[in-house]
Amino acid sequence: MELNKDELRKRLTPLQYQITQESGTERPFSGKYNKFNKKGTYICVVCHQELFSSETKxxxxxxxxxxxxxxxxxxxxxxxxxxxxxxxTEVRCSKCQxxxxxxxxxxxxxxxKRYCINSASIEFIEPETIASSQDQNTL
Incomplete structure (x- = not known):
C-alpha cells in the first residue's frame, strides 16, 4: 500500500505520524487506551485495518x-x-506498514505473548460501529 506522506501529515496528529511513520513511541502510561476496557476492536490509525480485539487485551x-x-x-x-x-521484535500493520x-x-x-502497542497507532471501534459498516458494505 503506497502512502502519501504529505496527506498523512495532514490527517494524523504529530504524535500519530511520529509513531506510525518514524517508529516512535509514546510516553508510558500516557496513551488513551492504556487503562481502557470497553469491548470492541482496535484498528490501525493509518489504514483502518482491524488488528486486535478487546477480548485479548x-x-x-x-x-x-x-x-x-x-x-x-x-x-x-x-x-x-x-x-x-x-x-x-517490532510490530507493524501488514497492510500499510x-x-x-x-x-x-x-x-x-x-x-x-505481549503485544505492547502505542495508543496513538490504533483507534477503538465499538461492535455496533463494525456491524453497521459491514451492513452498508453489503448493500
Missing part, C-alpha cells in the same frame, strides 16, 4: 495497551528492531 502494567494475540494471523508483520541498543509497537514473550497463556 490485558493490563500488563507496562504503560502501553497490551494484547496477547492479534485479531487474525496476517494482520501484522514482525521485524527485527536493533535500535536503542536492544534487540526487540505503520509502526504499532513491539511484541515480547512474557505475556499470559495461552500465547505467552
Amino acid at each position: 490485558f493490563d500488563s502494567g507496562c504503560g502501553w495497551p497490551s494484547f496477547n494475540d492479534v485479531l487474525e494471523q496476517g494482520k501484522i508483520s514482525l521485524h527485527k528492531d536493533a535500535s536503542l541498543g536492544l534487540v526487540r 505503520a509502526h504499532l509497537g513491539h511484541v515480547f514473550g512474557d505475556g499470559p497463556l495461552p500465547t505467552k
Whole structure:
C-alpha cells in the first residue's frame, strides 16, 4: 500500500505520524487506551485495518495497551528492531506498514505473548460501529 506522506501529515496528529511513520513511541502510561476496557476492536490509525480485539487485551502494567494475540494471523508483520541498543521484535500493520509497537514473550497463556502497542497507532471501534459498516458494505 503506497502512502502519501504529505496527506498523512495532514490527517494524523504529530504524535500519530511520529509513531506510525518514524517508529516512535509514546510516553508510558500516557496513551488513551492504556487503562481502557470497553469491548470492541482496535484498528490501525493509518489504514483502518482491524488488528486486535478487546477480548485479548490485558493490563500488563507496562504503560502501553497490551494484547496477547492479534485479531487474525496476517494482520501484522514482525521485524527485527536493533535500535536503542536492544534487540526487540517490532510490530507493524501488514497492510500499510505503520509502526504499532513491539511484541515480547512474557505475556499470559495461552500465547505467552505481549503485544505492547502505542495508543496513538490504533483507534477503538465499538461492535455496533463494525456491524453497521459491514451492513452498508453489503448493500
